Every structure is written in C-alpha cells, then in structure tokens.
Amino acid sequence: MKRFSREMARMIALVLVTGVAAAVLVRYSPGTFVDERELNQQLGEDSLAALRAHKEHNRNLAKNLVGYFRGLAHGDLGYSESNSAPVRQLIADRAPETLRELAIGLIGGWLIGLGCAIPVGRFRRAWAWDAASSGAAGLVLSLPAALIAYFCLTAGAASGAVLIVVLAPRIFRFARNVLVQAYGSAHVEVARARGIREWTILRTQVLSDAAPQLLALLASSASMAIGAAIPVEAICGSPGLGRLAWQAATARDLPLLMNLTMLVGLATTLAMSLSEAPGLRAGRPGAGDTA
Amino acid sequence: MKAARIGAILLLALVAAGALMPERWAAGRYDQQFRELPDAPPSAQFPLGTDAVGRDRLSRLLYGTRVSLLLAPAAALLSCLAAGLLGGIAGYAGGFTDRAIVSAADFFLSVPWLLLLLIVRACLPLDVSPAASVAITFALLGLMGWAAPARIVRAAVASLMDSEFVLMARARGYSSWRVLLRQLLPNVTPVLLAQFWIAVPAYILTETTLGMLGLGVAEPLPSWGGLLRELEGVSPLDQPYLLAPAILLAAVVGSLQLILPREDYPV
Numbered sequence: 001m002k003r004f005s006r007e008m009a010r011m012i013a014l015v016l017v018t019g020v021a022a023a024v025l026v027r028y029s030p031g032t033f034v035d036e037r038e039l040n041q042q043l044g045e046d047s048l049a050a051l052r053a054h055k056e057h058n059r060n061l062a063k064n065l066v067g068y069f070r071g072l073a074h075g076d077l078g079y080s081e082s083n084s085a086p087v088r089q090l091i092a093d094r095a096p097e098t099l100r101e102l103a104i105g106l107i108g109g110w111l112i113g114l115g116c117a118i119p120v121g122r123f124r125r126a127w128a129w130d131a132a133s134s135g136a137a138g139l140v141l142s143l144p145a146a147l148i149a150y151f152c153l154t155a156g157a158a159s160g161a162v163l164i165v166v167l168a169p170r171i172f173r174f175a176r177n178v179l180v181q182a183y184g185s186a187h188v189e190v191a192r193a194r195g196i197r198e199w200t201i202l203r204t205q206v207l208s209d210a211a212p213q214l215l216a217l218l219a220s221s222a223s224m225a226i227g228a229a230i231p232v233e234a235i236c237g238s239p240g241l242g243r244l245a246w247q248a249a250t251a252r253d254l255p256l257l258m259n260l261t262m263l264v265g266l267a268t269t270l271a272m273s274l275s276e277a278p279g280l281r282a283g284r285p286g287a288g289d290t291a
Numbered sequence: 292m293k294a295a296r297i298g299a300i301l302l303l304a305l306v307a308a309g310a311l312m313p314e315r316w317a318a319g320r321y322d323q324q325f326r327e328l329p330d331a332p333p334s335a336q337f338p339l340g341t342d343a344v345g346r347d348r349l350s351r352l353l354y355g356t357r358v359s360l361l362l363a364p365a366a367a368l369l370s371c372l373a374a375g376l377l378g379g380i381a382g383y384a385g386g387f388t389d390r391a392i393v394s395a396a397d398f399f400l401s402v403p404w405l406l407l408l409l410i411v412r413a414c415l416p417l418d419v420s421p422a423a424s425v426a427i428t429f430a431l432l433g434l435m436g437w438a439a440p441a442r443i444v445r446a447a448v449a450s451l452m453d454s455e456f457v458l459m460a461r462a463r464g465y466s467s468w469r470v471l472l473r474q475l476l477p478n479v480t481p482v483l484l485a486q487f488w489i490a491v492p493a494y495i496l497t498e499t500t501l502g503m504l505g506l507g508v509a510e511p512l513p514s515w516g517g518l519l520r521e522l523e524g525v526s527p528l529d530q531p532y533l534l535a536p537a538i539l540l541a542a543v544v545g546s547l548q549l550i551l552p553r554e555d556y557p558v
Binding site for chain 1: 397398400401402403404405406409410411412413414415416492496497499500503504505506519522523526527537540541542544545548549
C-alpha cells in the first residue's frame, strides 16, 4: 500500500512537472505573442485593443498557471485559441478516435506479433518461417512510423491498421525470444514426453512461464502505441489526439499543449509503471528505450 | 549471421563512400536548379529524375545521406556524453544527487520522445538558415536523448561502486578523480559504446520523422525526411524512383540494427 501511494505520488508529480515545463517552454519561445490577426486591416481599433489586452493578460505565466490549476480543480481545462474551442470539448471529441485506433493497433499488433512468434518457438525446424518473420520485422523496424503511414495511406489503410503494422514487429521480436526460451525449458520437454497435447502445453506451461515478461511487454507496447499515434495521425489526417498534439505544438497553443502533454504523460507514466511493477520488472523489455 | 553482419558493414561503407563524394555521381549540387527540366523522369543525366523546381534528386539524396550519416552519430555522441556525465555522477554520488538526476530522467521519459521533440522543436525559431536548422535538429536529438542511457550508466556505476576493486581503491586512499578515471570509466565505456550504437539508427529514424512532419532540416538543404515528403499524395507505383530515399534509409538503418541487434525500437 505504501509503495502504491509512493508510486501514485511520483506519477502525479511527474505529470504536473511535465505540464508546467510545457507551459514554460511555450511561454518563453520566440514569437509566442506574435498574432497574425493584428495584420488584418479589417479589424477596428477596439478589436485590436481587445486583442492586445488579452495577450498582455497571458504574459504572466505564474498567474496563468494558478488560474489553470484552479480551473482544473473545477473541470475547466481552458480555451484553445488555435481551434476556437474549449480544450475539454476538443479532448472529449478526439479521444474516442485515438482510443479506437490504439485498441485496434494493440489487438492487431499482438495477434500478429504473438501469432508469428508461437510457431518459431514451437517448431525447432521452422527456420524458414523464423527467417521470413524476422526479415519482415527487421524491414518494418528500419522504417519510421510516418513513412509506414504514407505507404499504408497509399494502400487505402486506416490509421488503426498503420498502428498494427508499426507495433506487430516490435511485439514479435520480443515475444519470439521469450517464447523460444520458454519452449526450451526442461518441463516442456517432459510434458511432451508424457504426450500432453501441444495446445495444453502452450496454455499451461509456455504462456504461464512467459506471462510476466509478456505482461511487461503489453504495458510497454501501450506506451509505444501512444508515441506512434502522433506521427501516424498527423500523416493519415485522423481526427485524434495525436494530430491535435501535433497541431498544438506547431501553433504553440499553450492551454491545449499543456493539457495534452499532461494527458499523454499520464498515460505513458501509467504504462511504464505497470511494466516496472514488481514481478514484471524481471522481464521488462527495452530497458534502454531511447525513443 | 556473421556473413550478414559483414554484408551490412560493407553496405554501410558503400553508402558512406557514395555520400561523401556526391559530386562524382550526381549532375550538380543539391541546390542547383535545372529550370528547363522540372519534374523530369529518370534519365542518363538524372538517374532519379528532378524535383518540382528542377533539382537533381540523386544529388539531393546523396547530400541528404551525408547529413544523416554525419550528424546522427554526432547527436548520439552528444547524448552519450551527457548520459555518461549525469549517469556517472548519479551512480557515484548517490543520495540526493542520485534521486534528483533519476527524477529528471524520469521526467524526460514520461512523455513520448517524439512529442517531446515536437514541442521543443516547434517552440524554437522555425524561420532559420538551413545550417542552423541542421544544428538545432541534431543538437535537440542529442540533448533530449540522454535520459534512457543515463539510467543505464547510473545502474552500471552504482553496481561498480559496490565491487571489490573500487572498495579496495578507496580503502587505499585514492582520490575520487582517480577512482573515476582509472576504475569506473574503463568499465563503463563498453556500456556507453553500446548506447551510442543503439542511438545512431534511432536518431536517423527520428530525424526522418521530424522532417516528414515539417520540423526537420530546412530547405534547400536535403535530408531523408524532407526528401520523403515528396511521397505525400503520390502513388509509389506510378513513380517508383521516389522510393529511393526509403530504400536507402531501410538499408542503412537495417544494416546498423543487424550489426548491433536490439529489442526496443523507436517509432
């Protein structure tokens, strides 16, 4: 319980620091307070004065942050200037699309990744299948998610399908090594010698042995999927949170960027905490994850 | 496997040789415009055709390859130096310093790498000279990529601190600097080298993604990401020569991953 509370506190602190850091970065970036609307000659003096007063109000970062956190406590996430809509509404509108894509990507990626890895572990002479699967996985892993999105888009695939293509080889590579190791253990040999059916061996011996590592991979793959959703949605033009984050970054939309960074940070930290949970840590994939 | 690795090294050497001497293979410089020949199909003079403003695609591809092959290792070196320094200090000092550096690393790792880069890159000036955009892009990759390797270096240093030879050196009254330089650094160098080779393909792929999202190296300087933007809205089946940067990218990154296989791949 103590460990759980400490982990929760660490997670909340990380998310808050992430949001504040995003706010500081945007506030002090060059050109933040340049507004193209001031060049519009159709605007009258009153409108220009109102615009400048609004910008002047936004200059005080500390006051803005206090106001933001006060609003957050009441469920108000602020207003997005670049989208002319409340941030809460924008997130509520876009989140279902991203969640749907992530679900498709993760389910599809796991089915294909694990589906290709099981025969490699099961059949010792499946070298041709192993070589073909590993070669295909290596090829996809050599391409950035954005390029895969271009190719899939040309082929008429949706962004969920792109995430499957991005995630499946990553899941395959790790699951393959785990399953080869699990299938090679002595008790699996004994079970085979006793004539137990392969399906039962897979279910009761192999998957139960590999479960901690595969669960850690599940948490890591969720974190990978969140990261991949940004370029994939940006290229595919999906109306999801990834595209919204990209637009917010390029438009330097402070309230939107701050909320999205905190939301994505929360999801990523949660996934990483799960993959580092006791019992799963031993099998955590990609301890040196650079990206 | 050994033969495949040798093949990968040879391929990388070939690509590097081609990229370092683009003038031997291409019709002109990357920014030279053949205005009478915009969007020209492949020919003897322009093996990959010309782009919308009449620039030789092969020349741009070779110069872009040079940018990636020279600067991704430079960025990887920067992040490994930062990781070595911060991870080393955290592991050596322990206590509050350790907790502070690990918390900073956790902060960097709590946001997806690409979102972090997008935010920071978008907050920096976008209207800069091409050379400045190259420096900004790769310096960012180097400076933002320290967290994961730093945690690994920290763990390695912390475990070395408990080893007998370090305890013996400290018991003999060696200064901290001497312990760091003579005992710790030689043992951490292989870890840092592994992190360096892991970072190079990751940075090449990330720069490509940034370029494809319009936040990478600025025109007219070519980069793989910028060149791949030409694929937007075009069927590769109609113009297969537009796939040349993708093929070269896959060959280079695939070769690097073959030389040093890993299980965690960037997106």
